[in-house]
Each structure stands twice: as structure tokens, then as C-alpha cells.
Amino acid sequence: MTGQTIGIIGAGAIGQTVAALLTHEPWCTQVLVTTRTTERARGLVTDLEDMRQVAASPARVQAATAADLFGSDALVICPRATFTNTANRDVRMAGLAANAPLIAGLARTLTGYAGVAVMVTNPVDVLARLFARISGAATYGVGSATDTARYRLTLAGHYRVPVETVDGYVIGEHGDHAVICASSTTVAGETAPVPLDLVRTELTARPRRINQGIGRTRCGPAAAVPSALRHLTGYRDGTDVLSVNREGVWIGIRLRIRSGQPTVHPLVLDERETAQFLAARTKLNAAYQQIQHHEQGEALCR
């Protein structure tokens, strides 16, 4: 496989961290950065050039416009509209009204994009669907991978075992309707009781703790992006938990990705988990109805 060019839209906490991580990926030869102001994109590019020189990383970095990104192999979409999030529950869904027009405008600019698009902007499942519907691009949302990582860390802490010995997934919405797949979880190869209340509390507490401490979550979610791109660009085969189109609704599920081609790698769910997954689906579909009108409109950033 030849080196890949990755376009990043949005140079905030996530975009900056993703860009820095990508420059260390052996398969990534170029990173294009576009954000709301040219000054911000240039600032990030200059900082990354310095890093590249110090760290001898292979990827070149360049500021770009959204329209320049047509030539890239994959896109990372992580802008955030300016709004104050005052929600205590369903925190990610609170970005729906503000971020939907932004994502719709970008999708119109990138209509016909032939590469893979990875959505990060929240609510990620709903906005991945919006971007895919308008642009026509193969679009995947990242979110459940971070939930899965947090789940494994929590269980490992609870059982006082190395995290590598925990095998279990969080699917569904990246948000309050996340589905903890407790019935299929194993610890050191054995099924183990999952303290669901503790896990739910920690899935909420971890991002809150990060936000209170450093303003924005960045490293964990950003790391999920190169992990997904490694698989989606065909550099390496692997398993991921991504938000994809399941009968019209984008929702987090486990995928096996071989030679860049994802197939659903289903998890066996018990009755409660199945009901929760269906509830998540219903919620995500209802949220999409609120922003579906953005499928009509004008392009941004051309």
C-alpha cells in the first residue's frame, strides 16, 4: 500500500491531537489541516513541522481548504460550532442543533468525496449519518471505541487485573444510551459478573473528570482515530467498534476490517442488552429527524 494523505477538519483539542498522532503513523505520508481560520491552521501546521523535525516523523503537514481535501485518502471530521454546553445529561446530544448545520455545510462542500470519512464531532452517531447522507462518502463514527476502552479500564480496576485480560465491548450510542455488553464480557478468559452501576458511573465520570481537569477530552478519543484509520485504509487488519449504517441508522457496533473492508462482527446480546440496543437505535433515529432538514441547504468553506 502507498502512503496515505489524511485531511483533518477542525484544529481544536481533538484535531490537534489527531494530527500529532497521525504524523507518527508509518502509513501516513501527508496531513492536510483545515479549520475555521487560516491563521489557526497555519499555527498548527508550524507547530507540527517543528515536532516532525525533532521527532523525525515521516508525514508532511500542510494547511488546506475543505475543497482541497478531495485529494485525500481519508478525512477526520472534528470541528465544533461555537455554543455553550450546559447539559448535565445527554451531554453529547446537546451539540446536535449547533453542529448539524456546520457538518451539513462541510458535507455539501465534499459531496462526491471518494475516500473514507471518520466523524468525531458530537453527537457522533447522528452527525456521521448526516455527513454520509449529504456527501455520499463512506462515513464511520468514532466513539464506542473510547467507551470500550473506558469499560475495560473500569473492569480491570474493579477486578485488579491487567486491562489486557478484559475482553468486552460497549456498543450502541456514544452517549447515555451506550450498551454495555456485559453478557459476553470475559476476564482472564472467564465470564465475570459486571458491576453495571459502577461501569455506567465511570463511563460518565471519566470524560467529566478530564473536562474538569484540562478543559476538553482529547487523547483517548483522538487515539481512536488512527486506530480506525489503520484498519479502514487497509494498513492492518483488525477489530474496531465504530458507528456505521445499520438499516439506515448509524450506530456503534463491532466490525472486523480486512484489507480495508469492514464486515459486521456481531456480539451475542442478552434480552436486556438487545432492548437497550433497540432503544439506542430509536433515540438516534429520532434525533436525526430533528436535523434531517439540513439535507437541503448550501455548502460551507468552498
Ligand SMILES: NC(=O)c1ccc[n+]([C@@H]2O[C@H](COP(=O)([O-])OP(=O)(O)OC[C@H]3O[C@@H](n4cnc5c(N)ncnc54)[C@H](O)[C@@H]3O)[C@@H](O)[C@H]2O)c1
Ligand atoms: N466522538 C468522540 O469520541 C469525541 C470525543 C471528544 C470530543 N468529541 C467532539 O469533537 C468535536 C471537537 O471537539 P474539540 O474539543 O476539538 O473542540 P474545540 O472547540 O477544541 O475545537 C473545534 C475546532 O473546530 C473549528 N471549527 C469551527 N467551525 C469550523 C468549520 N466550519 N470548519 C472547520 N473548522 C471549524 C474551530 O476553529 C476549532 O479549531 C466536538 O463536537 C466534541 O464534542 C467527540
